[in-house]
Amino acid sequence: MNIENQIRANHAATKLARTISAVVFDSDGYLFPNDAVEGLEINGEIAKLKIRSYYDDQGIPLLHAIGIWMAVVPLL
Incomplete structure (x- = not known):
C-alpha cells in the first residue's frame, strides 16, 4: 500500500x-484478561479471583476524556 x-x-x-x-x-475479557486464580475459600465456597488489566484501566479514562459514553x- x-x-x-x-x-x-x-x-x-x-x-x-x-x-462513535x-x-x-463486557467485563470478562476486557477489564480482565481471562486470567484467574482459584482456590481461595470464602464462606465455605471456592472463590475465583480475576486479575485486572492495567492497559484497559488506562483506556477507560482516555475514552471518558474525549466524551465517549x-x-x-x-x-x-
Missing part, C-alpha cells in the same frame, strides 16, 4: 471513529 492509500485509509477510519458516541463492554456489563 502506498502512502496516499494509507493516508486515505487513516482519514476514513478517523472519520468513522468520530461518529458510546461503547459497551461507556457501559460495562457486570460479571454474573
Whole structure:
C-alpha cells in the first residue's frame, strides 16, 4: 500500500471513529484478561479471583476524556 492509500485509509477510519458516541463492554475479557486464580475459600465456597488489566484501566479514562459514553456489563 502506498502512502496516499494509507493516508486515505487513516482519514476514513478517523472519520468513522468520530461518529462513535458510546461503547459497551463486557467485563470478562476486557477489564480482565481471562486470567484467574482459584482456590481461595470464602464462606465455605471456592472463590475465583480475576486479575485486572492495567492497559484497559488506562483506556477507560482516555475514552471518558474525549466524551465517549461507556457501559460495562457486570460479571454474573
